[in-house]
Amino acid sequence: MDGKLKIKLSIADRVYPLTVEPSQEEGLRSASKKIDAMIKQFEENYAVRDKQDVLAMCALQFASQLEQKQIDNSIDGTETIERIKKMNDLIANYLDK
Numbered sequence: 001m002d003g004k005l006k007i008k009l010s011i012a013d014r015v016y017p018l019t020v021e022p023s024q025e026e027g028l029r030s031a032s033k034k035i036d037a038m039i040k041q042f043e044e045n046y047a048v049r050d051k052q053d054v055l056a057m058c059a060l061q062f063a064s065q066l067e068q069k070q071i072d073n074s075i076d077g078t079e080t081i082e083r084i085k086k087m088n089d090l091i092a093n094y095l096d097k
Contacts, residue, residue, distance in 0.1 A: 011035050012051045 005025055009016045009032040020028060035058055042054045 012039055012055060 003022065004019050005022055006017065006019050007025060007028070009018060009028060011032055012035070018028065038058045038061065039051075039054050042048060042057050046057075048054050048057075
């Protein structure tokens, strides 16, 4: 079976059979639990018509968190590059004296 695991994940009261690498199992199970917790939170706090609305809100929240992390990382990277350039300029000026 080439080292893959057959697992079943429950999301929004549905079971999804998956074949995954052993290294992916923990992450998938954790993600499944987070999705179900988020579904419960949305259902308790908002008037939702059906599971599709709740799943769409979950997808939006997860995607926006990912996008925000990428934006934050790109900003941090730009600032780091600028600092390195300034340090290089200071070192070059010092060595030229």
